[in-house]
Amino acid sequence: MMRAAKIVAMLVLLAFCGQAWAAEHSEPIQGVISHWKLNEGSEKIAYDHVAGNHGTIHGTEWLTGQAGGALSFDGKGDYIQTTLNTN
Numbered sequence: 489m490m491r492a493a494k495i496v497a498m499l500v501l502l503a504f505c506g507q508a509w510a511a512e513h514s515e516p517i518q519g520v521i522s523h524w525k526l527n528e529g530s531e532k533i534a535y536d537h538v539a540g541n542h543g544t545i546h547g548t549e550w551l552t553g554q555a556g557g558a559l560s561f562d563g564k565g566d567y568i569q570t571t572l573n574t575n
């Protein structure tokens with residue numbers, strides 16, 4: 489019982505830290521050439537929030553994530569195709 493409570497407390501702490509990290513990093517970080525948040529939750533486009541290197545999503549499913557949506561990769565035909573513009 490005590491061990492289960494510790495595991496639940498750890499999961500809550502991790503979820504809280506993940507949300508705090510996502511909120512803190514909502515602005516582009518200097519030197520980063522692309523940032524795909526992968527939290528759109530629908531569509532087949534992964535939006536790049538830095539340089540416009542948007543990707544086309546193939547073979548994955550959207551789930552509810554810690555901050556918006558999340559992609560589920562099952563290893564069967566899952567990938568995101570993008571061009572890379574570093575300018």
Ligand SMILES: [Ca+2]
Nearest residue numbers: 547562564566
């Ligand atoms: Ca798949």
